[in-house]
Each structure stands twice: as C-alpha cells, then as structure tokens.
Amino acid sequence: MQNRAVVITLAVVVALLCSYYLSFTLVSRGIQKDATEYARKADGEVDFRKRQSYLDSIWREPVYNFLGAEFTYQEVKNNELKLGLDLQGGMQVTLEVSPVEILRAMSGNSRDPQFLQALQRAREMQQNSQDPFVTLFVQAYEEINPQGQLRDIFATSANRERITFESSNDEVAQVLQSEVDDAIDRSFQILRTRIDRFGTTQPNIQRLPGTGRIQVELPGADDVDRIHKNLTSVAKLEFLEVAEGDEFFPSLQNFIAYLSEHEDDPAIVSIVGQRQRPATPATDGNNPFGEGQENEADPFGDSAADATTTTVGPADSASAAAGDTADLANQLATADTMATDSLPQGSLFFDLFQVTQRGDLFVNVRDTAKVNDLLALPQVRSMFPSNIAFAYDVKPFGDTEEFVTLYPVKRTRGGVASLEGDVITDARQDFGENGQPEVTMQMNATGAKKWKKLTGENIGQRVAIALDNQVYSAPVVNGEIPNGSSSISGNFELQEAKDLANILKAGKLPAPTRIVEEAIVGPSLGREAINQGLVSVAAGLGLVVLFMVLYYSTGGIVSDVALLANVFFILGIMAQPQLGTALTLPGIAGIVLTIGMAVDANVLIFERIKEEIARGNSPAAAIKLGYQKALSSIIDGNMTTLLTAIILFLLGTGPIKGFAVTLIIGILCSFFTAVFLTRVIVEWSVKRGRVPSFETSISRKIFNNVHLNVVANRKKAYIFSGSLIVVGLILMFTMGLNFGVDFTGGRSYVVDFNAPVVASDLKATLTDDFENAGTEVKTYNGNSQLKVTTSYLANDESEEADNQVRAALQKGLSEYSDLNPQVVSSSKVGATIADDIKNSALESVFLALAVIFIYVYVRFNRSWQFGLGAVVALFHDVLTVLSAVAIARVLGLQLEVDQVFVAAMLTVVGYSINDTVVIFDRIREYIQDNPRLRVIDLLDEAVSSTLSRTMMTAVTTLFVVLVLFLFGGAVLKGFSFSLIMGVLLGTFSSLFIAPGLIVDTTKSETKTAVKA
Incomplete structure (x- = not known):
C-alpha cells in the first residue's frame, strides 16, 4: 500500500494526542476522588461544601506535570472529557x-x-x-x-x-x-x-x-x-459612588490590623483555614506586596490603570477622553494614597488581598468566597461605615485573568444606590472626536436632576456602574453633567463599548426571561446512567470482538485491533476542548452503535478478499483487490451515514446534537481504522510470511451457495410491508403514539421509591391532583422507579405554574410516604418550544431523505431508478419502524417518541441506506461487466453475492443494539427498540424493496435502462 508511512505516522500522532487529552480526565477523576475523601465525615456522608472548598483551594494550583509542563486544576478541568448532565446530574435550562x-x-x-x-x-x-x-x-x-x-x-x-x-x-x-x-x-x-x-x-x-x-x-x-x-x-442597574481617601483608608487599615492580630481566631480559621506563616517576615516597608513580590503588580499589566483612565462627562464634550485623562489619572494616583509603609507585611491580609498606593484592592479569583465570608463577619462589618458595601468588577484581569478588583461603594440607608438604572431612556455605542469608541447615554428628567447632583459632588472621583452588584465600569467624573446626556470614554475596545451600552440599556426596558424548557437530573440518576453506559459499551464491544474472531479468524483479530483503536480515538477526540463537546447517554449509544457499524467496512473488505481467493488469486493479490473493490461501497456507505449525522447536528438540539457529534467522530475514525490501519497490519503480516485467514469452520458453512429470488418474490415483499404499514397506521390514528413532553409540551418527573409501586395505582392517585389533565405513569428503571408525565398547566410556562404542578405531584406522592418517594429528575417543555422541536424533527427527516436521494442519484451516474429505489426504501423503513412501535404499544411495551427516538429513526435511515448502497454498488458493477444483459437478469445474482456481507453487518449491529435495549436503561429503551426494528426491517428493504423497485421502474424490453 502506498503512503504506509503516512498512515502509521498519523495513527501514532493521533494515539499520542488522544493519550495526552485523556490523561487530563484520569488526573481530574483522581483529584475529585481525593476531594471526596477529604470531605467525608465520620458517618460516611460527604460534606459537599468542604469538598468544593478543597477543589476551589487548588483551582489555580499546579496539580499535573506532563513532560515538564505544569497544569493547574483549572486547566485540567478545561481539558478533561466533559460529561453531559444526564451522566453527572445538574440542570439544563x-x-x-x-x-x-x-x-x-x-x-x-x-x-x-x-x-x-x-x-x-x-x-x-x-x-x-x-x-x-x-x-x-x-x-x-x-x-x-x-x-x-x-x-x-x-x-x-x-x-x-x-x-x-x-x-x-x-x-x-x-x-x-x-x-x-x-x-x-x-x-x-x-x-x-x-x-x-x-x-x-x-x-x-x-x-x-x-x-x-x-x-x-x-x-x-x-x-x-x-x-x-x-x-x-x-436585572438591577445602579450608579454607585466609590469610597476613596479618608472615607475608606482608615477603616481598611483597621481591617488589616485586625486580621494580623486575630489570625488564630476560630471564626477566621473556619473561613481561611490554619495559615502557614512565612519563615522570614517581609521587611520592605515601601512595598505593599511584601518581600519577594516586587513584581506582583506586573501581572495586572495596564488593566489596573485602565480603570482610572475611563471618564464620564457631558455628551457634547470630549475633553476628558483619551489623552486628557492621562494627566488626571496621574494626579489621582498620587492623591489620597495610603501610608503603605506602616502596613504589617506578611500578614493574613496580604495572603488574600493586594493593594495599590491609591488603595485599590485586588483579590485572587479563587479567594473571593473567603473574602466575602470575612467581610460578612459582624466584627469586620462594624469596622467600615454603615454606608459602605463591596462589589467586584465583572471582568478579571492580569495575564491569566487571575485577579479581580474589589470596589468599596457607597449606598444610602436600606442599601439603596445613589441612582438606579430605570432613569435611562437610551444608551448606545458611539465614537468620540478622537475616533475612539465611547458610550453615550440619556436620562429622563428625574434622572438628569439626580445625575447632576451626583456628578457635581464627585468631580475627580469614580462612579461605579453596577449590574446585579457587579461593576462593569467605574469612570472618573470630569465635570458636573447638568442635562442627563453623558458620554463614557477611555480605553475602550469597540466590543467593550457595545457591551457597556447594552448593559446600560438593561435599566431602560424590563426584559424578564421565562423558562420554556428545563431538565433536572439528580446525581444518583447520573451515576446510574454512567453504569448503564459502561455496561453497554463493554458488553457490546465484547460481543463484537468475540464474533469477529469466531467468524473471520485472524482477520477478525485485525478488525478487533482497529475496533479498539476506533473507540480509543473517539474518546480522545471528544476530550479535546477545542470541540466543546460533552459525552452524553445518547452519545454513549452513538459509541455503541459505532462499534457495531465500524466492523461493516472490514466485513466488506474480508468478503471481497474471500471472493478473490475463491477466484484463484494469491493471498497478496486477493488482499490488494479486496481493499480496492470494497473502497467504493465503503465510501458510499459512510458518506450517506455521515450526511445523516450532519443533518442531525445542524437541526437537532440537546441529546440529538450530542448523539450526532459522537456519530460523526465515530464514522471518521472507523473509516480510518477499518480501511487504512487494518491494511497496514494485514500487509505487514503478509510480508512476514504470516498470511491472515479470513474464514473459520463456522463461516465456511454459512451462506454458501445461497441464492435469493428477489425478482420473483418482490411483490410478496411489497404485500408484507404494506400490510405492516397499514396495521401500524390504523393503530397510530386510533391509539396514537406515546409522545414525550418534548413533542407535546408539559412536565415530566422520575420518582424513586423504596419498593415497587403499581404504575396504574399512582396514575389513579394523581389524576385528581392534576385536575383530570392528561397524565401518564410508567415504569422507568424497574418497578420501584416510575416516570410521571402530565399536561397539567402545559400552556403556562411561569414559575408559579411550575410550583403548582410540583405541589400537586407532592400531594399525590404523600399517600406513598411510607415508601419515601424522591423526585430524582424532572423536565419541562413549553408548548411553543415543543412545536419548534416537532418541526425541527420533521425537517431533519425530510432533509435527510432529500440529501440521500441527491447523493445516490449523482453517485450512480444520475440514474433516477437508483435514487427512487433508495428513498422509497427509506420511507418504508421509517413507516414500518413507526408501525412496529405502535404494535409494541398494543402488546404492552410503552416506548416514548421523543428527540432521542428521532435520532434513532435517522440512524435507521443512515444504516439502511448504507446497506442499500452496498447492494446498489454490486448491481452497478454487474451491469458494467455485463452490458448486454437486462437488469432483471442481473439483480438476483448481485443481491445474492452481497448476502454474506449484508447479514454479517446486521448480526454485529444487532448484537450491540440488543445490548443497548437490555442494559442501556429507560432513557434509551425507545432508541434501542427502534434500532432493532430498523436493522431487521432495513435489511429486509435493502434486500427486497429497493432492488425490486429498480426492476419495476426499468423497461423490461430494454437490455438495460439503468446507466452503467
């Protein structure tokens, strides 16, 4: 094979990169385990506040050394394999x-x-x-x-x-x-x-x-x-005076002295821990940062100075902008400065704060929680004037954005700001006379009056603009502003000016947000999902590995090596932070499905190699021809599935998008490992004189001399499929499908009990509490866990409605108090977003079918018979799977039709077209080799020659989807059942429906109406 060195190099590089990125996940898991043990109490319970405190304390500390490069815990977390909410618990809103x-x-x-x-x-x-x-x-x-x-x-x-x-x-x-x-x-x-x-x-x-x-x-x-x-x-927008000079410095010095004298006070130790005192106290009285920290101001760069060069003045005057503010900043930097030479260096204060000559306070981001607790102590609070409060700057600064400014701001009695944002009538980003970005704002008459007083009393001082008590800007007032029309200018980037203008407009109009969709997953349910996912992956992988060896001998071992590499590459690529992806439960399903589909390429190759050996070619020649002849079918099959996955990614949301990402990565990785990596291994083995075997005593006896009469039996196939679809449609129209809340709107809760509960009994109990609204109760993961879905107040998305529905649920559950019912997860979908999700699902299905038709039409020399046969077969697959779900509901198997189900349907589409394209490819090959024969004469032989590959792919895929159905949990029950039906019915349509349609749409009197 040409470019063997390229393949080996690429495989090694990808493997090393995957090892590198996955190593962060291992380190992160180890640290979290240590934190859990650190926070474990005597009774075995975990103090999660203490655990979080432990993790916060090492957030910016080096915890991992990789070949000399040190990484902080923050960097480790940013580089680890992310888990979705369904695997770790949490909220999505x-x-x-x-x-x-x-x-x-x-x-x-x-x-x-x-x-x-x-x-x-x-x-x-x-x-x-x-x-x-x-x-x-x-x-x-x-x-x-x-x-x-x-x-x-x-x-x-x-x-x-x-x-x-x-x-x-x-x-x-x-x-x-x-x-x-x-x-x-x-x-x-x-x-x-x-x-x-x-x-x-x-x-x-x-x-x-x-x-x-x-x-x-x-x-x-x-x-x-x-x-x-x-x-x-x-949002609450406020204008707050910044306390400076004699208003603040004496209190700050008292606070510093107090911390120095009371480091061992139990109340302080409980907040900051037992302090490790330096061996040699700092002695440089002129350095506010203490000995050995002369350069600690440098990490701030120009950020600290920038706060003093931003000014606010009348909108019709630009004299305070840019250059003119530099002199003002220099004057302020030397005025009202603290006597830092008298501060006790090396004290607890300097462990938590950094202070400039002017008295500005900087706090390490990781220490903000400790600082908040210290400032809230009654004895500390009493040291500062009652009108002084504290607010952090919204944006960290420094080379690593490690520090944040802490502003002492003044409030009136009752904590009211000097001026609130509701007086603003407009704000926008503009440009000053010097061409620099600035922000202009206008106030109403009431605001203009107060603003005039506020700016007149604070000339040369700062006024903080705070939203939700976080400071977005603290410009220096350069003059009284009499008419409420102001400009804020300084060292703004264009985007910063736009952002500040938008923030100021938060005080202009009320823009309340409402929750239209919500999912809450308890940590216990997340751990259960992880266990189910790991079992599914391990069982599915084990079955496929074993089967490949039993059927393809040493060739199967080669395929298994590629398969394991494929799974490793998928996880390693998903761990790369640049992708911004997370592993979800549907994503695990995607990996399990990829395991089943990844062997398809090797099955195609191995079956071709066996055909070439049967024709008398040497093993080396057969291997070369097998890879060459299988490549076209492999590309077509992967491309159609990849196109489906891309559509899922573009139009899907939530779990569908996570599944699509995993599937896309899996398809690309499996193509590389199955086509290129296995060939390198096989050819290397041949060169060493060890020719792999591609069959066993079992596989020799299967599918030998099997001949399908597709042409003769195609009408029987039409009747079977048509009957199944008619029965399914009747059931769908009479009984309906079990749609999930993401399609209907409403609320859903998973409730855990200590013992089994009869679903129908709980439904009867809840019916009155939900005022006879549509309610469904079904088992979820065993009889002791039930899922309650209701349309009660489905059209009301307010928080009051959420509380009302939750209260009704709790009232009904109170009758089972002896079984300790616990709501372990919940979800809500508003009627509007449910409609959008349904439309998106329909768009996904029809767009996938259209794209596949175009691809098949172009790929098969613009033969519309091939395109039509493929799309009709896909419609057949969708309708028959839906019919199977409807029939299963009659038989007592309650399967929820939701977004994950749609992902399953489109996966069926991708899987089935993969099968169909392989058969079409063989039909095209036979037509090219026999141009004088009619399609009807070639079709049976073409389909029969691919039967071994078709059935092997179906069997291996069935292995893994059966594992999903048995061990994947309730969330994936509908998904896996749909795939089982999709594999069976999709294989049927690929063998009989699609080829039969080619015959029926080709003129029989023509030798071949299909273009070769």
Whole structure:
C-alpha cells in the first residue's frame, strides 16, 4: 500500500494526542476522588461544601506535570472529557426573553384595547409558528385594526428619536425587532455573568441560533429555587459612588490590623483555614506586596490603570477622553494614597488581598468566597461605615485573568444606590472626536436632576456602574453633567463599548426571561446512567470482538485491533476542548452503535478478499483487490451515514446534537481504522510470511451457495410491508403514539421509591391532583422507579405554574410516604418550544431523505431508478419502524417518541441506506461487466453475492443494539427498540424493496435502462 508511512505516522500522532487529552480526565477523576475523601465525615456522608472548598483551594494550583509542563486544576478541568448532565446530574435550562413585556414597555404601558388584543393574539399564534414574535404581533394588529398605525402606540417621548408620527408600520416593526434583539443580547450578557455564581463546575451558556433563546447548562447544580430566581429575575442597574481617601483608608487599615492580630481566631480559621506563616517576615516597608513580590503588580499589566483612565462627562464634550485623562489619572494616583509603609507585611491580609498606593484592592479569583465570608463577619462589618458595601468588577484581569478588583461603594440607608438604572431612556455605542469608541447615554428628567447632583459632588472621583452588584465600569467624573446626556470614554475596545451600552440599556426596558424548557437530573440518576453506559459499551464491544474472531479468524483479530483503536480515538477526540463537546447517554449509544457499524467496512473488505481467493488469486493479490473493490461501497456507505449525522447536528438540539457529534467522530475514525490501519497490519503480516485467514469452520458453512429470488418474490415483499404499514397506521390514528413532553409540551418527573409501586395505582392517585389533565405513569428503571408525565398547566410556562404542578405531584406522592418517594429528575417543555422541536424533527427527516436521494442519484451516474429505489426504501423503513412501535404499544411495551427516538429513526435511515448502497454498488458493477444483459437478469445474482456481507453487518449491529435495549436503561429503551426494528426491517428493504423497485421502474424490453 502506498503512503504506509503516512498512515502509521498519523495513527501514532493521533494515539499520542488522544493519550495526552485523556490523561487530563484520569488526573481530574483522581483529584475529585481525593476531594471526596477529604470531605467525608465520620458517618460516611460527604460534606459537599468542604469538598468544593478543597477543589476551589487548588483551582489555580499546579496539580499535573506532563513532560515538564505544569497544569493547574483549572486547566485540567478545561481539558478533561466533559460529561453531559444526564451522566453527572445538574440542570439544563432554556430561557426565552419575554417580547410581550418589551413591547408593553416601549408603548409606555399602553392600555389601548386593540394593542392588548394583538399581544394576546400573537402569543396564541406563536404556539404554532416559528416566525419572530414581532412579526406575529404586527400581523395580528393589522388584522384586528386594518387602518391602525403602530406609530400611534409607540411614538412616545422615550422613542421619539426613532419612532415619529410619520413612521410606517414596517419602520416601527424594525425598531421593535431591534429592541427585542438587543434584549436577547443583554440577557445573554447578564446570564453569562450570573451563572458563575452558582458554584458549579464548568457552567455553559449559549445562544440557540435563529430562536431568540438562551440555553444554560449547570453541571452539579442542586439549589433549583435559587437558580430559578437568578435566571429569571430582572436585572438591577445602579450608579454607585466609590469610597476613596479618608472615607475608606482608615477603616481598611483597621481591617488589616485586625486580621494580623486575630489570625488564630476560630471564626477566621473556619473561613481561611490554619495559615502557614512565612519563615522570614517581609521587611520592605515601601512595598505593599511584601518581600519577594516586587513584581506582583506586573501581572495586572495596564488593566489596573485602565480603570482610572475611563471618564464620564457631558455628551457634547470630549475633553476628558483619551489623552486628557492621562494627566488626571496621574494626579489621582498620587492623591489620597495610603501610608503603605506602616502596613504589617506578611500578614493574613496580604495572603488574600493586594493593594495599590491609591488603595485599590485586588483579590485572587479563587479567594473571593473567603473574602466575602470575612467581610460578612459582624466584627469586620462594624469596622467600615454603615454606608459602605463591596462589589467586584465583572471582568478579571492580569495575564491569566487571575485577579479581580474589589470596589468599596457607597449606598444610602436600606442599601439603596445613589441612582438606579430605570432613569435611562437610551444608551448606545458611539465614537468620540478622537475616533475612539465611547458610550453615550440619556436620562429622563428625574434622572438628569439626580445625575447632576451626583456628578457635581464627585468631580475627580469614580462612579461605579453596577449590574446585579457587579461593576462593569467605574469612570472618573470630569465635570458636573447638568442635562442627563453623558458620554463614557477611555480605553475602550469597540466590543467593550457595545457591551457597556447594552448593559446600560438593561435599566431602560424590563426584559424578564421565562423558562420554556428545563431538565433536572439528580446525581444518583447520573451515576446510574454512567453504569448503564459502561455496561453497554463493554458488553457490546465484547460481543463484537468475540464474533469477529469466531467468524473471520485472524482477520477478525485485525478488525478487533482497529475496533479498539476506533473507540480509543473517539474518546480522545471528544476530550479535546477545542470541540466543546460533552459525552452524553445518547452519545454513549452513538459509541455503541459505532462499534457495531465500524466492523461493516472490514466485513466488506474480508468478503471481497474471500471472493478473490475463491477466484484463484494469491493471498497478496486477493488482499490488494479486496481493499480496492470494497473502497467504493465503503465510501458510499459512510458518506450517506455521515450526511445523516450532519443533518442531525445542524437541526437537532440537546441529546440529538450530542448523539450526532459522537456519530460523526465515530464514522471518521472507523473509516480510518477499518480501511487504512487494518491494511497496514494485514500487509505487514503478509510480508512476514504470516498470511491472515479470513474464514473459520463456522463461516465456511454459512451462506454458501445461497441464492435469493428477489425478482420473483418482490411483490410478496411489497404485500408484507404494506400490510405492516397499514396495521401500524390504523393503530397510530386510533391509539396514537406515546409522545414525550418534548413533542407535546408539559412536565415530566422520575420518582424513586423504596419498593415497587403499581404504575396504574399512582396514575389513579394523581389524576385528581392534576385536575383530570392528561397524565401518564410508567415504569422507568424497574418497578420501584416510575416516570410521571402530565399536561397539567402545559400552556403556562411561569414559575408559579411550575410550583403548582410540583405541589400537586407532592400531594399525590404523600399517600406513598411510607415508601419515601424522591423526585430524582424532572423536565419541562413549553408548548411553543415543543412545536419548534416537532418541526425541527420533521425537517431533519425530510432533509435527510432529500440529501440521500441527491447523493445516490449523482453517485450512480444520475440514474433516477437508483435514487427512487433508495428513498422509497427509506420511507418504508421509517413507516414500518413507526408501525412496529405502535404494535409494541398494543402488546404492552410503552416506548416514548421523543428527540432521542428521532435520532434513532435517522440512524435507521443512515444504516439502511448504507446497506442499500452496498447492494446498489454490486448491481452497478454487474451491469458494467455485463452490458448486454437486462437488469432483471442481473439483480438476483448481485443481491445474492452481497448476502454474506449484508447479514454479517446486521448480526454485529444487532448484537450491540440488543445490548443497548437490555442494559442501556429507560432513557434509551425507545432508541434501542427502534434500532432493532430498523436493522431487521432495513435489511429486509435493502434486500427486497429497493432492488425490486429498480426492476419495476426499468423497461423490461430494454437490455438495460439503468446507466452503467
């Protein structure tokens, strides 16, 4: 084989990279185990606060040395193989910014009845439409009031610069849509800041493209009520004076002295731990950082100075921007400075804080929790004036973003800010006269009056702009601002200026978010899922490895080596942080499925090699020809499955996307290992005089001289499939399918009991509590774990409705109190998002079919008979699998049709087309070799010649999907059952339906109507 060295080099490089990335996972697991043991109490329970404290303490400490390169625990966590929520527990929340409230606010809370009616009508329309809410609102308003003008409602004083009494409805709609889009951006920035406070490892937030929704993942989160409150509350924007000079320095010096004298106080030790004192105290009185830390200011770079060069002044004056602020910054840096030469160096204070001559405090990010607890101690709190509070800067700084500024800010009695953000009428990013980015903002009359007083009293001082008590900017006031029109200028990057403008607008309009989809997985359920996944992988891999050896002898051993390498590569690639992927339970299913499908290429190759040996070729020549002739079918089969996986990735969400990522990686890895890696091993073995055997005594006796009469029996096949589809459709229309909440909307709960509970009894109990709404109760993982799904208040996505449904559930469960019922997971899908998920699922299926038709049509020389045969066979597979699910429901097997089920259906499509393309490829080959014969004369022989490969692929895939069905858990029950039916029915359609259609669409009197 040419380029053998390239294959070996690539395999070695990929293996080393995978080992490198997976090593972080091993180190991380070891550290977490150590933390658990450290926090284990005498009774065996784990103190999770103590465990988290342990992990926080080493967050930025080196914990792993790889060939001389040291990695902190933070870097280890960032590089480990991520686990989805279903494998480790936590929360996933999809939020939607409420456009109704934004439009209400922009109208000045208009009470116009037609306006209110249009809002209500648009909300109803949104449940069955994917159009933007503003589009639906305008459409509803024009239907209700055909002659009405939106400018009459929205041309308020707050909007006068953008909406006038001459604006058309289209122009008003553009402004409204712009405000809604800004609100989504604003909410995204706010939530991105908030999620860091939840104490969870590796939180993730992302905007869902094209939906106006925001998805938040919080692994390990358990305080559901607190998270709900933080995610859905309206942002609070404030302007706060920064305490400086004599207002703050004496109190700070008292605090430093107190910490120095009370390091062994039990209250302080409980917060910071027993301190290790330095052997030699620092003696450099002029260095605020202590001896040996002269360069500690350097990591701050220019970031600390930047805070003093940002200024706020009148909007019509740019004199304070850029260069002019440098002199002011220099003056401030030397004024009101602390007497740092008198501070006790080497004390506890300097373990936690760094302080500049001016008195600015910097805290290591990892120490913020300790600092918060210290400042909350009553004896410490009393040292500072009652009007002084503390707020962190929102953005860490330094070369590694290790430090954060702590601002002492002033509040009035009751903790009220000097000025709140509701007075802002507009804010936008602009450019100053020097061309530098700046932010301009306007206030209403009340705000302008207060702003004039505030800026007049703080000339030369800083005013912090804080959102949710986190400081986004602290500009220096360069003059009294009399009219409420201000500009904030300084060392802004363009994006920073845009972000600050968006933050300031958080005080202009209320933009509450509502939870439209939610999944909560308890840690116990996550551990159970991991165990089920590991069992599935191990059992599926073991069965395939054993079967390949029994059927293909030493060739099977070679295939098994490639198979193990394939699994290793998949996990190693998924661990790379650049991909941003996580391993989920459906992802494990993807790996298990890849195990079954990965052997397909080797089966194709080995069967071709056996054919060439049977024709009298030498082993070396047979191996070469086998790899060459199988390549076309392998490429076609992998390409069709890959196209299906890409569609799943582009259109799918949540579990479907995780499954798609794993499948894409698995397909690419299996192609490399099965085609290239095995060939290197086989040819190396031949050169050493050890020719692999590709058959055993078992395989010699199977499929020998088997001849299928596809042409003669095709109509019988049509009748069988048609009957199955008709029965299934009748059952689907009369009984329906068991749709999950992600297709219907509603709420679902998994409840764990100490002993078995009859599902029908619990359903009868809950029916009254759920006010006779649609309710389903079924066993989940054994009879002691039940899944409750209800449509009660399904159209109400408010938190009040969530609490009401949960209370109704708890009331019903109270009758089983002796069995200690525990809700171990829950999920909620709003009616609007359920409709979007259904549409997305349908789009995925039809797009996959269209793409496959085009690929087959082009690949087979634009023969429409091949394309039609493939797509009709795929429709057959989808309908027959759905029919099988409907029949299974009659027989008592309750299978949920949800997003994971759709992933299964598209996997069936990919698997079946793989089978079909291999058979088509052999038909094409026979046509090319026998151009004078009719298709009808060639078809039976072509199909029969691939039968061994078709059945071997089906058997190996069935092994792993049966393992999934038996050991994969309730989440994957519907998925694995669909795949079992898909393998059986897909193999049937590949053998009889698709080839039969080629015969029926080709003119019999023509020697061959299909292009060769």
